[in-house]
Amino acid sequence: MHKILKIVAAALGLIGIIFLIRIISVGDEAIKAGDDASVDPIAFVAYIILGLTLVFVLFFVLKNLFTNTGSLKNTLVGVGAFAAVLVVSYILSGGSDAGNYFYNGVAATEGQSHMVGAGLIAFYILICSAAAAMLLSGVKKMIK
Numbered sequence: 001m002h003k004i005l006k007i008v009a010a011a012l013g014l015i016g017i018i019f020l021i022r023i024i025s026v027g028d029e030a031i032k033a034g035d036d037a038s039v040d041p042i043a044f045v046a047y048i049i050l051g052l053t054l055v056f057v058l059f060f061v062l063k064n065l066f067t068n069t070g071s072l073k074n075t076l077v078g079v080g081a082f083a084a085v086l087v088v089s090y091i092l093s094g095g096s097d098a099g100n101y102f103y104n105g106v107a108a109t110e111g112q113s114h115m116v117g118a119g120l121i122a123f124y125i126l127i128c129s130a131a132a133a134m135l136l137s138g139v140k141k142m143i144k
Contacts, residue, residue, distance in 0.1 A: 015045055085125050093117030
């Protein structure tokens, strides 16, 4: 399996290099003028590589989780904590200032404002918890 992945990675890398040379040979002016024919193939290859990477990562993560039951418990605890942060942040977000924000002249709906607020609150909770964890880790090391 490892040998096959190396061959696929080398082939995709070679295809990427060929498309890069093609883009460089076209020049900046053609790309700025809207000649997407030189850029679209490399974007397509990038999407394929992204998709393959996601598939392989998910496969190996799930394989590792089900072979090591101890790590499965820790992973489920982490996912549960993250879900709890999302639920708490959704509950705390108001969504009442929806009429104040516009995107392309269209006012944001209350649901959109609620989701943005929940995302911001979740971000703040995660940043504060990461800072607290680093601080506590540093204090523990200083005490020892």
